[in-house]
Amino acid sequence: MSSHNNENKHSNSEDLKDKFTESLEAFKLRAELLVANLKEGGDDGYDHSTTTAGEKGLRSGKVSELTVIAPLKEGGAERLKEILKIAGGNLKGATRVGTLHDLRFVFIDDDTRVLFCTAYDGDWDPYIDDFATKIPELMDILFGNVKGWPGIKDPSVKQFILDHQITAAGWYVGVPHLTVQDIRRHERIVKGVNKALDEAQAN
């Protein structure tokens, strides 16, 4: 009985020691990061902290990340590569979505799986129904190569995507407070102001 107690005591103090060393490790890491940030980092005045983008995914300011790894159908990689080659980087349907900062397809595991990553503005979930009625063909051409893809019009499609989504461990956005629309609007304003200034100067 007493030896048992001793054992407990022993393991408790081991635990404590573990915890202490662990937090010491974490403390050291924090200190290193802080020093590195102080020495090498800058401050742009933006809030770069992250929150959750919904059930899965991270969000920084207005920009969220979506990372999916999914198995491909037999020959799916070839077809998808061909489609992307034909598009030559120009996915007009994706441009129309209006909230996409970027997206990429990466083939992994000998072309048996695809890694799909995108950065987009705000909420993704409420717009899935819109994709289903506005760009169903594009969605199904791209993702129809994924094993088990239920089709964009299928009510289970949201769950299918969630099932294959992996939340990023880290997420940093350079200008977290600007949406694609903000950037486009700001560009128009700058162009307009410069045009007005050029005209004023010419007169």
Place this chain on the structure above:
Amino acid sequence: MSNNNHNKALSGLTDKWQDLKDEFGNRIEDSHFESWLEGIKAEVGDGIEMLSRRARGVFNPNLVTMQLEDIQSIILRERPTPYYGTIIAFKVNEAKVGRQMLAQVLPDVTGSKEWHKDMQATLSIVMTYEGLKALGVPQSSLESFPESFKAGMARRADKLRDFDINDPDNWMAPFGDKGDIHIGAAVIADSKEKWQAKFNELKETIKAHIDYDNPANGDIEILMEHDFGSDDNVKNVFGYHDGISNPEIQGSGIQTPPSHNGKPIAAGEFVLGYEGEAGTIAPMPQPEILGKNGSFMVLRAYNSHVAEFNKFRKDNTDSEEEAELLGAKMWGRWRSGAPLILAPDKDNKALGDDPSRNNDFGYKDDPYGKKCPFGAHIRRMNPRDSKDFILSDVRIHRIVRRSVGFGEVLPPDVTEDDGKQRGLFFIGINAHAMETVEFLQSQWINDGNFMSLGEEKDPMLGLHNVKKNGGDKDSDADKFTVPADPIRKRYHGIETFNTLYGGEYLFIPSLSALKWISELS
């Protein structure tokens, strides 16, 4: 032709004749009817225009593909003008008695078949998820309801952006966690007499189940009784003609006055069990008799701060005329209902009153929002053919609105609150109403990105927080941009002119579903 058949044909013809007589003045796109209609027109003369105005729609029996007799009238039928009514909320303490009550009121619940007939008082019955449970709906059926409906509106506050002053913690009883609303009933009529008669009938029917001395001990408990209505034709408490634009539903047979939206919207967007815009039938509550021909309702109870709205207009403008224009820019319509697109400079009462013209416009010719700002309430809620900055399908975010106001209209020049309660029960109906309203609340009301407006919110329905939270008066979210020549005007410090004090997600069962529930054991 046998005598029997002959009689059948004759009675069919008489029925059609009956239809016509009941709704003369309404345009029917069928050459056979057209000539009859002309005859009636010649007989009644100018009165026709008035009648068609009242009907605010046309019923064409040839276009019906839905089971109108099974669909509650509140889904497909416009509320009358003027209107009088009461909303009652019940709690069911005894499942068996709850079902008995449903069976008793069932004959009075109004279907949609008689849409075009002379407007009678209507009774509508809706229920919450907790209500379905309390009535003893089996577990397998309960599970087949959408997750958002099961959670209830209060628990979807994140999705609805109901924060701060609109937070469910600040709601009034009996909404959300402040009560247990199980069943809602609404009586609406176009005259005080009809409303009172139908309402008294209902009270009489349920009397036996209520313990008036000790309400909580009754088998059925009345949690709330709230009268509403408007003598003043169709004005909301801000003094604006509203409820003008409602979607036309394919297969309902009801043709709305001309609007820009082109072809009718698929039935499945509004009623369960029919094909939606995506061409598929969405999952619905099971068994089919429970789900089909039903729909969902989102009820949101708002207190309207009309004096603050008037004060905001006054403080930000130099003349009464300018203040009126600012108000119109915020709504997108003038007080009469005349849309800014068709009347950009000043109100036009004849236009506002005319249902054949007041909704017949698009935004294509106003690409910079100089007539109607992108941020105006009606442009946000139905962007029609506005350029889409973010890909969205305006057809799947339409909602049937059956909103009703309560309290007196406050005149435009009053800027001091009189302490009286006035506001609006927003009632939105859609086969996936929870999703639709959560979309509208988060994307189109409390954000501006979809119109490339940054964080700007809906000036009338958005959650603004200047004073309440000691917020930044120049906060992006509390501004309102009005494109103009030579430069845009920007107004700062918008307040929450409509604050939420409660709400519920409700199921609108079909008449056969009500019967099915009432017969459970």
